[in-house]
Amino acid sequence: MNEWFSHGYTVKVQTSGSTGIPKIFEIEKNKMINSAGMTCHFLGLQEGDKALICLPIEYISGKMMVVRSIERKLKLIVVEPSLKPVEHLNEEINFCAMTPLQVENSLDKLHLIKNLIIGGAAVSESLKQKISGNQQLSVSNRIFETYGMSETLSHIALKQVRPEPEDYFTVFENVSISVDERGCLKIFAPNLNVEVLQTNDLVEIKNSHQFKFLGRIDNVINSGGAKIFPETLEALVKKEIPNEAVFVGINDESLGQKLILVIEGKESGDIVSKISEIPFEKSFHKPKEIIFMEEIPRTPNGKVNRTELERKISKYL
Structure with missing residues:
Protein backbone atom coordinates (compact mmCIF):
# COMPACT_ATOMS: atom_id res chain seq x y z
CA MET A 1 0.00 0.00 0.00
CA ASN A 174 -9.93 -2.37 -26.16
CA VAL A 175 -7.99 -5.61 -26.71
CA SER A 176 -7.40 -6.66 -30.34
CA ILE A 177 -6.35 -10.17 -31.38
CA SER A 178 -4.91 -11.64 -34.56
CA VAL A 179 -2.57 -14.46 -35.61
CA ASP A 180 0.81 -14.53 -37.33
CA GLU A 181 1.76 -16.77 -40.27
CA ARG A 182 2.32 -19.69 -37.84
CA GLY A 183 -1.19 -19.37 -36.38
CA CYS A 184 0.13 -17.96 -33.09
CA LEU A 185 -1.79 -15.31 -31.15
CA LYS A 186 -0.86 -11.62 -31.38
CA ILE A 187 -2.29 -9.25 -28.76
CA PHE A 188 -2.66 -5.49 -29.00
CA ALA A 189 -3.81 -3.98 -25.71
CA PRO A 190 -2.73 -0.31 -25.89
CA ASN A 191 -4.06 0.43 -22.39
CA LEU A 192 -1.64 -2.18 -21.00
CA ASN A 193 1.30 -2.29 -23.39
CA VAL A 194 2.20 0.02 -26.29
CA GLU A 195 3.67 -2.87 -28.29
CA VAL A 196 1.90 -5.69 -30.10
CA LEU A 197 2.65 -8.81 -28.05
CA GLN A 198 3.64 -11.87 -30.04
CA THR A 199 2.95 -15.18 -28.29
CA ASN A 200 3.90 -18.77 -29.13
CA ASP A 201 0.34 -19.91 -28.40
CA LEU A 202 -1.45 -21.56 -31.31
CA VAL A 203 -5.08 -20.45 -31.38
CA GLU A 204 -8.27 -20.66 -33.38
CA ILE A 205 -9.89 -17.24 -33.71
CA LYS A 206 -13.71 -17.32 -33.74
CA ASN A 207 -14.30 -13.59 -34.17
CA SER A 208 -12.72 -10.24 -33.25
CA HIS A 209 -13.05 -10.88 -29.50
CA GLN A 210 -12.99 -14.68 -29.01
CA PHE A 211 -10.32 -17.34 -29.46
CA LYS A 212 -9.65 -20.97 -28.54
CA PHE A 213 -6.26 -22.02 -27.18
CA LEU A 214 -4.94 -25.05 -29.10
CA GLY A 215 -1.47 -25.42 -27.59
CA ARG A 216 2.07 -24.06 -27.50
CA ILE A 217 3.85 -24.11 -30.87
CA ASP A 218 6.91 -25.47 -29.04
CA ASN A 219 4.86 -28.58 -28.14
CA VAL A 220 3.40 -29.38 -31.59
CA ILE A 221 4.11 -32.96 -32.69
CA ASN A 222 4.67 -33.66 -36.40
CA SER A 223 3.78 -37.28 -37.07
CA GLY A 224 3.64 -38.59 -40.65
CA GLY A 225 3.26 -35.01 -41.94
CA ALA A 226 0.28 -34.24 -39.65
CA LYS A 227 0.47 -31.55 -36.96
CA ILE A 228 -0.82 -32.76 -33.61
CA PHE A 229 -1.62 -30.46 -30.67
CA PRO A 230 -0.83 -32.48 -27.51
CA GLU A 231 -2.78 -30.18 -25.17
CA THR A 232 -6.00 -30.80 -27.14
CA LEU A 233 -5.58 -34.59 -26.97
CA GLU A 234 -4.64 -34.43 -23.27
CA ALA A 235 -7.91 -32.62 -22.51
CA LEU A 236 -9.83 -35.49 -24.18
CA VAL A 237 -7.97 -38.19 -22.25
CA LYS A 238 -8.33 -36.39 -18.90
CA LYS A 239 -12.11 -36.46 -19.30
CA GLU A 240 -11.90 -40.24 -19.02
CA ILE A 241 -9.12 -40.87 -16.49
CA PRO A 242 -8.05 -39.08 -13.27
CA ASN A 243 -4.28 -39.50 -13.88
CA GLU A 244 -1.92 -36.91 -15.32
CA ALA A 245 -1.57 -37.70 -19.05
CA VAL A 246 0.96 -36.18 -21.47
CA PHE A 247 1.39 -36.74 -25.21
CA VAL A 248 4.96 -36.51 -26.53
CA GLY A 249 6.55 -36.95 -29.94
CA ILE A 250 9.57 -39.25 -30.06
CA ASN A 251 11.89 -39.33 -33.11
CA ASP A 252 10.91 -42.08 -35.53
CA GLU A 253 12.48 -43.01 -38.90
CA SER A 254 9.25 -43.54 -40.81
CA LEU A 255 6.89 -41.04 -39.09
CA GLY A 256 9.33 -38.27 -38.19
CA GLN A 257 7.82 -38.30 -34.69
CA LYS A 258 5.91 -41.15 -33.08
CA LEU A 259 2.96 -40.19 -30.85
CA ILE A 260 3.44 -41.57 -27.32
CA LEU A 261 1.03 -41.18 -24.39
CA VAL A 262 2.66 -41.06 -20.94
CA ILE A 263 0.40 -41.69 -17.94
CA GLU A 264 1.43 -40.96 -14.37
CA GLY A 265 0.84 -43.84 -11.98
CA LYS A 266 0.95 -47.62 -11.84
CA GLU A 267 0.27 -49.66 -14.97
CA SER A 268 -3.46 -50.32 -15.34
CA GLY A 269 -5.34 -52.42 -17.87
CA ASP A 270 -8.52 -50.54 -16.95
CA ILE A 271 -6.96 -47.20 -17.92
CA VAL A 272 -5.62 -48.63 -21.21
CA SER A 273 -9.11 -49.97 -21.96
CA LYS A 274 -10.72 -46.56 -21.30
CA ILE A 275 -8.22 -44.84 -23.59
CA SER A 276 -8.87 -47.35 -26.39
CA GLU A 277 -12.55 -46.34 -26.31
CA ILE A 278 -11.91 -42.59 -26.65
CA PRO A 279 -13.38 -41.33 -29.98
CA PHE A 280 -10.34 -39.40 -31.24
CA GLU A 281 -11.21 -37.07 -34.13
CA LYS A 282 -8.44 -38.48 -36.37
CA SER A 283 -6.98 -41.97 -36.49
CA PHE A 284 -3.44 -40.55 -36.10
CA HIS A 285 -4.50 -38.93 -32.78
CA LYS A 286 -4.54 -42.39 -31.21
CA PRO A 287 -1.21 -43.00 -29.40
CA LYS A 288 1.12 -45.53 -30.99
CA GLU A 289 2.20 -46.56 -27.52
CA ILE A 290 1.11 -45.97 -23.90
CA ILE A 291 3.77 -45.74 -21.20
CA PHE A 292 3.13 -45.61 -17.44
CA MET A 293 5.54 -43.57 -15.33
CA GLU A 294 5.61 -43.36 -11.55
CA GLU A 295 6.27 -39.61 -11.59
CA ILE A 296 6.18 -37.23 -14.55
CA PRO A 297 8.96 -34.58 -14.32
CA ARG A 298 7.77 -31.07 -13.48
CA THR A 299 9.20 -27.53 -13.38
CA PRO A 300 9.65 -25.75 -9.99
CA ASN A 301 6.17 -24.16 -10.31
CA GLY A 302 4.49 -27.53 -10.88
CA LYS A 303 4.00 -27.52 -14.67
CA VAL A 304 4.86 -30.62 -16.72
CA ASN A 305 8.46 -30.45 -17.98
CA ARG A 306 7.90 -31.78 -21.51
CA THR A 307 11.57 -31.50 -22.55
CA GLU A 308 12.76 -33.59 -19.61
CA LEU A 309 9.90 -36.05 -20.15
CA GLU A 310 10.83 -36.54 -23.82
CA ARG A 311 14.45 -37.10 -22.82
CA LYS A 312 13.44 -39.78 -20.30
CA ILE A 313 11.06 -41.51 -22.72
CA SER A 314 13.69 -41.54 -25.51
CA LYS A 315 16.05 -43.38 -23.15
CA TYR A 316 13.27 -45.76 -22.14
CA LEU A 317 12.47 -46.62 -25.77
Missing part, protein backbone atom coordinates in the same frame (compact mmCIF):
# COMPACT_ATOMS: atom_id res chain seq x y z
CA ASN A 2 2.88 2.35 0.83
CA GLU A 3 4.49 1.61 -2.52
CA TRP A 4 1.20 2.15 -4.39
CA PHE A 5 0.49 5.52 -2.75
CA SER A 6 4.11 6.71 -3.02
CA HIS A 7 5.13 9.46 -5.48
CA GLY A 8 6.72 6.95 -7.87
CA TYR A 9 4.80 6.13 -11.03
CA THR A 10 5.89 2.47 -11.18
CA VAL A 11 5.60 -0.62 -8.98
CA LYS A 12 8.22 -3.38 -8.69
CA VAL A 13 6.97 -6.86 -9.63
CA GLN A 14 8.74 -10.22 -9.44
CA THR A 15 8.30 -12.77 -12.22
CA SER A 16 7.42 -16.35 -11.24
CA GLY A 17 10.39 -17.84 -13.08
CA SER A 18 8.24 -20.35 -15.00
CA THR A 19 9.92 -19.35 -18.30
CA GLY A 20 13.37 -18.48 -16.99
CA ILE A 21 15.25 -17.06 -14.02
CA PRO A 22 12.98 -15.00 -11.72
CA LYS A 23 13.59 -11.26 -12.11
CA ILE A 24 12.27 -7.95 -10.85
CA PHE A 25 10.74 -5.50 -13.30
CA GLU A 26 8.79 -2.25 -13.00
CA ILE A 27 5.22 -1.65 -14.17
CA GLU A 28 3.53 1.72 -14.60
CA LYS A 29 0.73 2.30 -12.08
CA ASN A 30 -1.62 3.78 -14.68
CA LYS A 31 -1.36 0.56 -16.77
CA MET A 32 -2.24 -1.50 -13.66
CA ILE A 33 -5.26 0.77 -13.08
CA ASN A 34 -6.37 0.14 -16.69
CA SER A 35 -6.03 -3.62 -16.21
CA ALA A 36 -7.97 -3.52 -12.93
CA GLY A 37 -10.79 -1.58 -14.59
CA MET A 38 -11.08 -4.16 -17.38
CA THR A 39 -11.50 -7.10 -14.96
CA CYS A 40 -13.92 -5.27 -12.64
CA HIS A 41 -16.04 -4.12 -15.57
CA PHE A 42 -16.14 -7.61 -17.16
CA LEU A 43 -17.25 -9.20 -13.87
CA GLY A 44 -19.62 -6.38 -12.91
CA LEU A 45 -17.96 -5.71 -9.55
CA GLN A 46 -19.40 -2.78 -7.57
CA GLU A 47 -18.15 -0.45 -4.84
CA GLY A 48 -18.48 -2.17 -1.45
CA ASP A 49 -18.26 -5.72 -2.85
CA LYS A 50 -16.03 -8.09 -0.89
CA ALA A 51 -12.83 -9.42 -2.45
CA LEU A 52 -10.44 -11.98 -1.00
CA ILE A 53 -6.69 -12.03 -1.69
CA CYS A 54 -4.93 -15.36 -1.18
CA LEU A 55 -2.09 -15.02 -3.73
CA PRO A 56 1.51 -13.87 -2.95
CA ILE A 57 1.76 -10.08 -3.01
CA GLU A 58 5.23 -10.07 -4.63
CA TYR A 59 3.79 -11.38 -7.92
CA ILE A 60 1.54 -9.58 -10.41
CA SER A 61 -1.44 -11.80 -9.50
CA GLY A 62 -1.39 -10.66 -5.86
CA LYS A 63 -0.64 -7.02 -6.64
CA MET A 64 -3.51 -6.80 -9.13
CA MET A 65 -6.01 -8.04 -6.51
CA VAL A 66 -5.01 -5.08 -4.32
CA VAL A 67 -5.16 -2.59 -7.22
CA ARG A 68 -8.63 -3.84 -8.25
CA SER A 69 -9.82 -3.38 -4.68
CA ILE A 70 -8.43 0.15 -4.48
CA GLU A 71 -9.80 1.21 -7.86
CA ARG A 72 -13.30 -0.30 -7.43
CA LYS A 73 -13.43 0.48 -3.68
CA LEU A 74 -13.89 -3.18 -2.76
CA LYS A 75 -13.64 -4.45 0.81
CA LEU A 76 -10.47 -6.55 0.72
CA ILE A 77 -10.13 -9.60 2.97
CA VAL A 78 -6.50 -10.70 3.35
CA VAL A 79 -5.50 -14.31 4.06
CA GLU A 80 -2.08 -15.95 4.09
CA PRO A 81 -1.38 -17.64 0.72
CA SER A 82 -1.71 -21.42 1.15
CA LEU A 83 -3.05 -24.53 -0.60
CA LYS A 84 -6.30 -24.19 1.42
CA PRO A 85 -6.89 -20.43 1.31
CA VAL A 86 -10.62 -20.39 2.12
CA GLU A 87 -10.58 -23.14 4.73
CA HIS A 88 -11.81 -20.70 7.43
CA LEU A 89 -14.08 -18.62 5.18
CA ASN A 90 -17.62 -18.45 6.58
CA GLU A 91 -19.11 -15.51 4.68
CA GLU A 92 -20.07 -14.85 1.06
CA ILE A 93 -17.60 -12.86 -1.02
CA ASN A 94 -17.99 -11.33 -4.48
CA PHE A 95 -14.56 -11.91 -5.96
CA CYS A 96 -11.45 -14.08 -5.57
CA ALA A 97 -8.50 -15.25 -7.70
CA MET A 98 -6.87 -18.65 -7.12
CA THR A 99 -4.49 -21.13 -8.74
CA PRO A 100 -5.94 -24.49 -9.92
CA LEU A 101 -4.30 -26.27 -6.98
CA GLN A 102 -5.92 -23.86 -4.49
CA VAL A 103 -9.31 -24.47 -6.15
CA GLU A 104 -8.75 -28.25 -5.96
CA ASN A 105 -8.38 -27.88 -2.17
CA SER A 106 -11.32 -25.47 -1.78
CA LEU A 107 -14.20 -27.29 -3.49
CA ASP A 108 -16.30 -27.36 -0.29
CA LYS A 109 -16.22 -23.54 -0.01
CA LEU A 110 -16.60 -22.46 -3.66
CA HIS A 111 -20.32 -21.77 -3.16
CA LEU A 112 -19.35 -18.80 -0.98
CA ILE A 113 -17.57 -17.08 -3.91
CA LYS A 114 -19.75 -15.25 -6.47
CA ASN A 115 -16.98 -14.61 -9.03
CA LEU A 116 -13.87 -16.82 -9.05
CA ILE A 117 -11.05 -16.49 -11.58
CA ILE A 118 -8.47 -19.29 -11.93
CA GLY A 119 -4.99 -18.57 -13.30
CA GLY A 120 -1.31 -19.43 -13.12
CA ALA A 121 -1.81 -22.73 -14.97
CA ALA A 122 -4.41 -24.36 -17.22
CA VAL A 123 -7.55 -25.70 -15.56
CA SER A 124 -7.44 -29.49 -16.00
CA GLU A 125 -10.39 -31.51 -17.27
CA SER A 126 -10.56 -33.41 -13.96
CA LEU A 127 -10.87 -30.12 -12.02
CA LYS A 128 -13.55 -28.89 -14.45
CA GLN A 129 -15.49 -32.09 -13.80
CA LYS A 130 -15.20 -31.65 -10.03
CA ILE A 131 -16.47 -28.08 -10.36
CA SER A 132 -19.40 -29.04 -12.63
CA GLY A 133 -20.37 -31.87 -10.28
CA ASN A 134 -20.29 -29.64 -7.18
CA GLN A 135 -23.90 -29.74 -5.91
CA GLN A 136 -23.38 -26.74 -3.59
CA LEU A 137 -22.84 -24.36 -6.51
CA SER A 138 -25.75 -22.40 -7.97
CA VAL A 139 -26.22 -20.36 -11.17
CA SER A 140 -25.04 -17.28 -9.27
CA ASN A 141 -21.56 -18.82 -8.78
CA ARG A 142 -19.48 -17.83 -11.80
CA ILE A 143 -16.08 -19.44 -12.33
CA PHE A 144 -13.65 -18.41 -15.09
CA GLU A 145 -10.31 -19.57 -16.46
CA THR A 146 -7.93 -16.70 -17.29
CA TYR A 147 -5.55 -16.09 -20.20
CA GLY A 148 -2.64 -13.71 -19.79
CA MET A 149 1.02 -13.15 -18.95
CA SER A 150 3.26 -10.69 -17.12
CA GLU A 151 3.36 -8.37 -20.15
CA THR A 152 -0.45 -8.08 -20.12
CA LEU A 153 -0.49 -7.34 -16.36
CA SER A 154 -2.34 -10.48 -15.34
CA HIS A 155 -5.08 -11.52 -17.82
CA ILE A 156 -6.64 -10.04 -20.97
CA ALA A 157 -9.30 -12.72 -21.52
CA LEU A 158 -11.64 -14.97 -19.52
CA LYS A 159 -13.38 -18.26 -20.34
CA GLN A 160 -16.34 -19.42 -18.27
CA VAL A 161 -16.00 -22.81 -16.57
CA ARG A 162 -19.31 -22.56 -14.72
CA PRO A 163 -22.33 -22.30 -14.89
CA GLU A 164 -22.02 -22.47 -18.72
CA PRO A 165 -18.73 -24.08 -19.83
CA GLU A 166 -17.18 -22.22 -22.78
CA ASP A 167 -14.63 -23.35 -25.38
CA TYR A 168 -13.49 -19.84 -26.29
CA PHE A 169 -11.78 -17.11 -24.29
CA THR A 170 -13.43 -13.67 -24.55
CA VAL A 171 -11.03 -10.72 -24.56
CA PHE A 172 -11.68 -7.48 -22.67
CA GLU A 173 -12.73 -4.24 -24.33
Whole structure:
Protein backbone atom coordinates (compact mmCIF):
# COMPACT_ATOMS: atom_id res chain seq x y z
CA MET A 1 0.00 0.00 0.00
CA ASN A 2 2.88 2.35 0.83
CA GLU A 3 4.49 1.61 -2.52
CA TRP A 4 1.20 2.15 -4.39
CA PHE A 5 0.49 5.52 -2.75
CA SER A 6 4.11 6.71 -3.02
CA HIS A 7 5.13 9.46 -5.48
CA GLY A 8 6.72 6.95 -7.87
CA TYR A 9 4.80 6.13 -11.03
CA THR A 10 5.89 2.47 -11.18
CA VAL A 11 5.60 -0.62 -8.98
CA LYS A 12 8.22 -3.38 -8.69
CA VAL A 13 6.97 -6.86 -9.63
CA GLN A 14 8.74 -10.22 -9.44
CA THR A 15 8.30 -12.77 -12.22
CA SER A 16 7.42 -16.35 -11.24
CA GLY A 17 10.39 -17.84 -13.08
CA SER A 18 8.24 -20.35 -15.00
CA THR A 19 9.92 -19.35 -18.30
CA GLY A 20 13.37 -18.48 -16.99
CA ILE A 21 15.25 -17.06 -14.02
CA PRO A 22 12.98 -15.00 -11.72
CA LYS A 23 13.59 -11.26 -12.11
CA ILE A 24 12.27 -7.95 -10.85
CA PHE A 25 10.74 -5.50 -13.30
CA GLU A 26 8.79 -2.25 -13.00
CA ILE A 27 5.22 -1.65 -14.17
CA GLU A 28 3.53 1.72 -14.60
CA LYS A 29 0.73 2.30 -12.08
CA ASN A 30 -1.62 3.78 -14.68
CA LYS A 31 -1.36 0.56 -16.77
CA MET A 32 -2.24 -1.50 -13.66
CA ILE A 33 -5.26 0.77 -13.08
CA ASN A 34 -6.37 0.14 -16.69
CA SER A 35 -6.03 -3.62 -16.21
CA ALA A 36 -7.97 -3.52 -12.93
CA GLY A 37 -10.79 -1.58 -14.59
CA MET A 38 -11.08 -4.16 -17.38
CA THR A 39 -11.50 -7.10 -14.96
CA CYS A 40 -13.92 -5.27 -12.64
CA HIS A 41 -16.04 -4.12 -15.57
CA PHE A 42 -16.14 -7.61 -17.16
CA LEU A 43 -17.25 -9.20 -13.87
CA GLY A 44 -19.62 -6.38 -12.91
CA LEU A 45 -17.96 -5.71 -9.55
CA GLN A 46 -19.40 -2.78 -7.57
CA GLU A 47 -18.15 -0.45 -4.84
CA GLY A 48 -18.48 -2.17 -1.45
CA ASP A 49 -18.26 -5.72 -2.85
CA LYS A 50 -16.03 -8.09 -0.89
CA ALA A 51 -12.83 -9.42 -2.45
CA LEU A 52 -10.44 -11.98 -1.00
CA ILE A 53 -6.69 -12.03 -1.69
CA CYS A 54 -4.93 -15.36 -1.18
CA LEU A 55 -2.09 -15.02 -3.73
CA PRO A 56 1.51 -13.87 -2.95
CA ILE A 57 1.76 -10.08 -3.01
CA GLU A 58 5.23 -10.07 -4.63
CA TYR A 59 3.79 -11.38 -7.92
CA ILE A 60 1.54 -9.58 -10.41
CA SER A 61 -1.44 -11.80 -9.50
CA GLY A 62 -1.39 -10.66 -5.86
CA LYS A 63 -0.64 -7.02 -6.64
CA MET A 64 -3.51 -6.80 -9.13
CA MET A 65 -6.01 -8.04 -6.51
CA VAL A 66 -5.01 -5.08 -4.32
CA VAL A 67 -5.16 -2.59 -7.22
CA ARG A 68 -8.63 -3.84 -8.25
CA SER A 69 -9.82 -3.38 -4.68
CA ILE A 70 -8.43 0.15 -4.48
CA GLU A 71 -9.80 1.21 -7.86
CA ARG A 72 -13.30 -0.30 -7.43
CA LYS A 73 -13.43 0.48 -3.68
CA LEU A 74 -13.89 -3.18 -2.76
CA LYS A 75 -13.64 -4.45 0.81
CA LEU A 76 -10.47 -6.55 0.72
CA ILE A 77 -10.13 -9.60 2.97
CA VAL A 78 -6.50 -10.70 3.35
CA VAL A 79 -5.50 -14.31 4.06
CA GLU A 80 -2.08 -15.95 4.09
CA PRO A 81 -1.38 -17.64 0.72
CA SER A 82 -1.71 -21.42 1.15
CA LEU A 83 -3.05 -24.53 -0.60
CA LYS A 84 -6.30 -24.19 1.42
CA PRO A 85 -6.89 -20.43 1.31
CA VAL A 86 -10.62 -20.39 2.12
CA GLU A 87 -10.58 -23.14 4.73
CA HIS A 88 -11.81 -20.70 7.43
CA LEU A 89 -14.08 -18.62 5.18
CA ASN A 90 -17.62 -18.45 6.58
CA GLU A 91 -19.11 -15.51 4.68
CA GLU A 92 -20.07 -14.85 1.06
CA ILE A 93 -17.60 -12.86 -1.02
CA ASN A 94 -17.99 -11.33 -4.48
CA PHE A 95 -14.56 -11.91 -5.96
CA CYS A 96 -11.45 -14.08 -5.57
CA ALA A 97 -8.50 -15.25 -7.70
CA MET A 98 -6.87 -18.65 -7.12
CA THR A 99 -4.49 -21.13 -8.74
CA PRO A 100 -5.94 -24.49 -9.92
CA LEU A 101 -4.30 -26.27 -6.98
CA GLN A 102 -5.92 -23.86 -4.49
CA VAL A 103 -9.31 -24.47 -6.15
CA GLU A 104 -8.75 -28.25 -5.96
CA ASN A 105 -8.38 -27.88 -2.17
CA SER A 106 -11.32 -25.47 -1.78
CA LEU A 107 -14.20 -27.29 -3.49
CA ASP A 108 -16.30 -27.36 -0.29
CA LYS A 109 -16.22 -23.54 -0.01
CA LEU A 110 -16.60 -22.46 -3.66
CA HIS A 111 -20.32 -21.77 -3.16
CA LEU A 112 -19.35 -18.80 -0.98
CA ILE A 113 -17.57 -17.08 -3.91
CA LYS A 114 -19.75 -15.25 -6.47
CA ASN A 115 -16.98 -14.61 -9.03
CA LEU A 116 -13.87 -16.82 -9.05
CA ILE A 117 -11.05 -16.49 -11.58
CA ILE A 118 -8.47 -19.29 -11.93
CA GLY A 119 -4.99 -18.57 -13.30
CA GLY A 120 -1.31 -19.43 -13.12
CA ALA A 121 -1.81 -22.73 -14.97
CA ALA A 122 -4.41 -24.36 -17.22
CA VAL A 123 -7.55 -25.70 -15.56
CA SER A 124 -7.44 -29.49 -16.00
CA GLU A 125 -10.39 -31.51 -17.27
CA SER A 126 -10.56 -33.41 -13.96
CA LEU A 127 -10.87 -30.12 -12.02
CA LYS A 128 -13.55 -28.89 -14.45
CA GLN A 129 -15.49 -32.09 -13.80
CA LYS A 130 -15.20 -31.65 -10.03
CA ILE A 131 -16.47 -28.08 -10.36
CA SER A 132 -19.40 -29.04 -12.63
CA GLY A 133 -20.37 -31.87 -10.28
CA ASN A 134 -20.29 -29.64 -7.18
CA GLN A 135 -23.90 -29.74 -5.91
CA GLN A 136 -23.38 -26.74 -3.59
CA LEU A 137 -22.84 -24.36 -6.51
CA SER A 138 -25.75 -22.40 -7.97
CA VAL A 139 -26.22 -20.36 -11.17
CA SER A 140 -25.04 -17.28 -9.27
CA ASN A 141 -21.56 -18.82 -8.78
CA ARG A 142 -19.48 -17.83 -11.80
CA ILE A 143 -16.08 -19.44 -12.33
CA PHE A 144 -13.65 -18.41 -15.09
CA GLU A 145 -10.31 -19.57 -16.46
CA THR A 146 -7.93 -16.70 -17.29
CA TYR A 147 -5.55 -16.09 -20.20
CA GLY A 148 -2.64 -13.71 -19.79
CA MET A 149 1.02 -13.15 -18.95
CA SER A 150 3.26 -10.69 -17.12
CA GLU A 151 3.36 -8.37 -20.15
CA THR A 152 -0.45 -8.08 -20.12
CA LEU A 153 -0.49 -7.34 -16.36
CA SER A 154 -2.34 -10.48 -15.34
CA HIS A 155 -5.08 -11.52 -17.82
CA ILE A 156 -6.64 -10.04 -20.97
CA ALA A 157 -9.30 -12.72 -21.52
CA LEU A 158 -11.64 -14.97 -19.52
CA LYS A 159 -13.38 -18.26 -20.34
CA GLN A 160 -16.34 -19.42 -18.27
CA VAL A 161 -16.00 -22.81 -16.57
CA ARG A 162 -19.31 -22.56 -14.72
CA PRO A 163 -22.33 -22.30 -14.89
CA GLU A 164 -22.02 -22.47 -18.72
CA PRO A 165 -18.73 -24.08 -19.83
CA GLU A 166 -17.18 -22.22 -22.78
CA ASP A 167 -14.63 -23.35 -25.38
CA TYR A 168 -13.49 -19.84 -26.29
CA PHE A 169 -11.78 -17.11 -24.29
CA THR A 170 -13.43 -13.67 -24.55
CA VAL A 171 -11.03 -10.72 -24.56
CA PHE A 172 -11.68 -7.48 -22.67
CA GLU A 173 -12.73 -4.24 -24.33
CA ASN A 174 -9.93 -2.37 -26.16
CA VAL A 175 -7.99 -5.61 -26.71
CA SER A 176 -7.40 -6.66 -30.34
CA ILE A 177 -6.35 -10.17 -31.38
CA SER A 178 -4.91 -11.64 -34.56
CA VAL A 179 -2.57 -14.46 -35.61
CA ASP A 180 0.81 -14.53 -37.33
CA GLU A 181 1.76 -16.77 -40.27
CA ARG A 182 2.32 -19.69 -37.84
CA GLY A 183 -1.19 -19.37 -36.38
CA CYS A 184 0.13 -17.96 -33.09
CA LEU A 185 -1.79 -15.31 -31.15
CA LYS A 186 -0.86 -11.62 -31.38
CA ILE A 187 -2.29 -9.25 -28.76
CA PHE A 188 -2.66 -5.49 -29.00
CA ALA A 189 -3.81 -3.98 -25.71
CA PRO A 190 -2.73 -0.31 -25.89
CA ASN A 191 -4.06 0.43 -22.39
CA LEU A 192 -1.64 -2.18 -21.00
CA ASN A 193 1.30 -2.29 -23.39
CA VAL A 194 2.20 0.02 -26.29
CA GLU A 195 3.67 -2.87 -28.29
CA VAL A 196 1.90 -5.69 -30.10
CA LEU A 197 2.65 -8.81 -28.05
CA GLN A 198 3.64 -11.87 -30.04
CA THR A 199 2.95 -15.18 -28.29
CA ASN A 200 3.90 -18.77 -29.13
CA ASP A 201 0.34 -19.91 -28.40
CA LEU A 202 -1.45 -21.56 -31.31
CA VAL A 203 -5.08 -20.45 -31.38
CA GLU A 204 -8.27 -20.66 -33.38
CA ILE A 205 -9.89 -17.24 -33.71
CA LYS A 206 -13.71 -17.32 -33.74
CA ASN A 207 -14.30 -13.59 -34.17
CA SER A 208 -12.72 -10.24 -33.25
CA HIS A 209 -13.05 -10.88 -29.50
CA GLN A 210 -12.99 -14.68 -29.01
CA PHE A 211 -10.32 -17.34 -29.46
CA LYS A 212 -9.65 -20.97 -28.54
CA PHE A 213 -6.26 -22.02 -27.18
CA LEU A 214 -4.94 -25.05 -29.10
CA GLY A 215 -1.47 -25.42 -27.59
CA ARG A 216 2.07 -24.06 -27.50
CA ILE A 217 3.85 -24.11 -30.87
CA ASP A 218 6.91 -25.47 -29.04
CA ASN A 219 4.86 -28.58 -28.14
CA VAL A 220 3.40 -29.38 -31.59
CA ILE A 221 4.11 -32.96 -32.69
CA ASN A 222 4.67 -33.66 -36.40
CA SER A 223 3.78 -37.28 -37.07
CA GLY A 224 3.64 -38.59 -40.65
CA GLY A 225 3.26 -35.01 -41.94
CA ALA A 226 0.28 -34.24 -39.65
CA LYS A 227 0.47 -31.55 -36.96
CA ILE A 228 -0.82 -32.76 -33.61
CA PHE A 229 -1.62 -30.46 -30.67
CA PRO A 230 -0.83 -32.48 -27.51
CA GLU A 231 -2.78 -30.18 -25.17
CA THR A 232 -6.00 -30.80 -27.14
CA LEU A 233 -5.58 -34.59 -26.97
CA GLU A 234 -4.64 -34.43 -23.27
CA ALA A 235 -7.91 -32.62 -22.51
CA LEU A 236 -9.83 -35.49 -24.18
CA VAL A 237 -7.97 -38.19 -22.25
CA LYS A 238 -8.33 -36.39 -18.90
CA LYS A 239 -12.11 -36.46 -19.30
CA GLU A 240 -11.90 -40.24 -19.02
CA ILE A 241 -9.12 -40.87 -16.49
CA PRO A 242 -8.05 -39.08 -13.27
CA ASN A 243 -4.28 -39.50 -13.88
CA GLU A 244 -1.92 -36.91 -15.32
CA ALA A 245 -1.57 -37.70 -19.05
CA VAL A 246 0.96 -36.18 -21.47
CA PHE A 247 1.39 -36.74 -25.21
CA VAL A 248 4.96 -36.51 -26.53
CA GLY A 249 6.55 -36.95 -29.94
CA ILE A 250 9.57 -39.25 -30.06
CA ASN A 251 11.89 -39.33 -33.11
CA ASP A 252 10.91 -42.08 -35.53
CA GLU A 253 12.48 -43.01 -38.90
CA SER A 254 9.25 -43.54 -40.81
CA LEU A 255 6.89 -41.04 -39.09
CA GLY A 256 9.33 -38.27 -38.19
CA GLN A 257 7.82 -38.30 -34.69
CA LYS A 258 5.91 -41.15 -33.08
CA LEU A 259 2.96 -40.19 -30.85
CA ILE A 260 3.44 -41.57 -27.32
CA LEU A 261 1.03 -41.18 -24.39
CA VAL A 262 2.66 -41.06 -20.94
CA ILE A 263 0.40 -41.69 -17.94
CA GLU A 264 1.43 -40.96 -14.37
CA GLY A 265 0.84 -43.84 -11.98
CA LYS A 266 0.95 -47.62 -11.84
CA GLU A 267 0.27 -49.66 -14.97
CA SER A 268 -3.46 -50.32 -15.34
CA GLY A 269 -5.34 -52.42 -17.87
CA ASP A 270 -8.52 -50.54 -16.95
CA ILE A 271 -6.96 -47.20 -17.92
CA VAL A 272 -5.62 -48.63 -21.21
CA SER A 273 -9.11 -49.97 -21.96
CA LYS A 274 -10.72 -46.56 -21.30
CA ILE A 275 -8.22 -44.84 -23.59
CA SER A 276 -8.87 -47.35 -26.39
CA GLU A 277 -12.55 -46.34 -26.31
CA ILE A 278 -11.91 -42.59 -26.65
CA PRO A 279 -13.38 -41.33 -29.98
CA PHE A 280 -10.34 -39.40 -31.24
CA GLU A 281 -11.21 -37.07 -34.13
CA LYS A 282 -8.44 -38.48 -36.37
CA SER A 283 -6.98 -41.97 -36.49
CA PHE A 284 -3.44 -40.55 -36.10
CA HIS A 285 -4.50 -38.93 -32.78
CA LYS A 286 -4.54 -42.39 -31.21
CA PRO A 287 -1.21 -43.00 -29.40
CA LYS A 288 1.12 -45.53 -30.99
CA GLU A 289 2.20 -46.56 -27.52
CA ILE A 290 1.11 -45.97 -23.90
CA ILE A 291 3.77 -45.74 -21.20
CA PHE A 292 3.13 -45.61 -17.44
CA MET A 293 5.54 -43.57 -15.33
CA GLU A 294 5.61 -43.36 -11.55
CA GLU A 295 6.27 -39.61 -11.59
CA ILE A 296 6.18 -37.23 -14.55
CA PRO A 297 8.96 -34.58 -14.32
CA ARG A 298 7.77 -31.07 -13.48
CA THR A 299 9.20 -27.53 -13.38
CA PRO A 300 9.65 -25.75 -9.99
CA ASN A 301 6.17 -24.16 -10.31
CA GLY A 302 4.49 -27.53 -10.88
CA LYS A 303 4.00 -27.52 -14.67
CA VAL A 304 4.86 -30.62 -16.72
CA ASN A 305 8.46 -30.45 -17.98
CA ARG A 306 7.90 -31.78 -21.51
CA THR A 307 11.57 -31.50 -22.55
CA GLU A 308 12.76 -33.59 -19.61
CA LEU A 309 9.90 -36.05 -20.15
CA GLU A 310 10.83 -36.54 -23.82
CA ARG A 311 14.45 -37.10 -22.82
CA LYS A 312 13.44 -39.78 -20.30
CA ILE A 313 11.06 -41.51 -22.72
CA SER A 314 13.69 -41.54 -25.51
CA LYS A 315 16.05 -43.38 -23.15
CA TYR A 316 13.27 -45.76 -22.14
CA LEU A 317 12.47 -46.62 -25.77
